[in-house]
Amino acid sequence: MNSGATGTIRDNRILKTCPINSTNEMKKVPRGDTDVVVDNIHKILLVRWKDNAVVSVVSNISPVYPLESVSRWSAKDKKKISVSRPYFIGDYNRHMDGTDRMDQNINCYRISIRMKNWWWPTFSWVIDATIQNCWLLHRADESNLPLLSFKRYIAWTYPPQAEPRVGIGRPRQSSRVIPDVRYDNNGHLVEPLGKQAWKCALSSCKSRPSQGCMKCGVPLCVKCFVKYNRRAL
Ligand SMILES: [Zn+2]
Ligand SMILES: [Zn+2]
Structure with a gap:
């Protein structure tokens, strides 16, 4: 296989026998700590990194090192602290696009109304995804309007027209x-x-x-x- 890829991976996609610290174990370690496993046969690297939450990333092209330091807000210390991060996770963040970026955007300001209908999560996701796409078009066109403001605009604009x-x-x-x-x-x-x-x-x-x-x-x-x-x- 000649193509290289880097991406986040869900915990239930990692074999139980994989000798990496579990997410629960990683929750206890200090922020910035990293655990690494390398599969030398398939040339795949699995990294668990503790940020605000535990992040699992796999790659078949990137090395773990060097580490870079990123600035994060610490709720405990009430100030910005510096946290070390494997360089390729930063690289992934900088280059991620498409579906990953959309999931991240949608997760930021997801519709939080809950309904008992089975179709509601799908329906509200469609609205979220549509707004996200409209926001990208809006940004490509002219502005640096943040997604939250864009959503607010929509919420403000439509009710007065309806009534x-x-x-x-x-x-x-x-x-x-x-x-x-x-x-x-x-x-x-x-x-x-x-x-x-x-x-x-x-x-x-x-x-x-x-x-x-x-x-x-x-x-x-x-x-x-x-x-x-x-x-x-
Ligand atoms: Zn007047
Ligand atoms: Zn008017």
């Missing part, structure tokens, strides 16, 4: 109208409020309008309507 509501009371949540909705030039219609609002949503205006924007869900006077929904250049 437009114009508030007449003191404007408390006007900051919830995110720019992507406010300036999208689509479906911003005047709606009568039936009552005079507390204040126009345009911060520079002090009038009390009796109509508002249906999509943004904020009170607006007629003269402020365009100003509010057009991005200032």
Whole structure:
């Protein structure tokens, strides 16, 4: 076999007879400790490394050494500490892509709502995977927006569209109208409020309008309507 590969491996894929420290044993060792087993016949290396959790990595191309030192936050010492790490694990992190990267991204901010339906985990995974892919496209296009902010944007953007509501009371949540909705030039219609609002949503205006924007869900006077929904250049 001529192709080289490095990847993480699940504990249940490692034979019980493999003479490497078990995950439970590795949990007790100090952070940065490494245990190594080499299969000289198949030229495969198995490494268990203790970081925040225990990581198992196999490779048929990379050597364990040199060790590099990485900076980690220690919850116990309440400061950054330096932890040693086999160089090829860092190499794997730097070059991993595709499925591994997707799994890692999804795991960061997985949908945490639990349901009893059998299909729920698959369904919520599809949403997570779709959002992850959209985020990658968004990043490739223009921005450095973190995944968490991207997910927040989605959560903010869609509910107001599904249920437009114009508030007449003191404007408390006007900051919830995110720019992507406010300036999208689509479906911003005047709606009568039936009552005079507390204040126009345009911060520079002090009038009390009796109509508002249906999509943004904020009170607006007629003269402020365009100003509010057009991005200032
Ligand atoms: Zn609007
Ligand atoms: Zn106004």
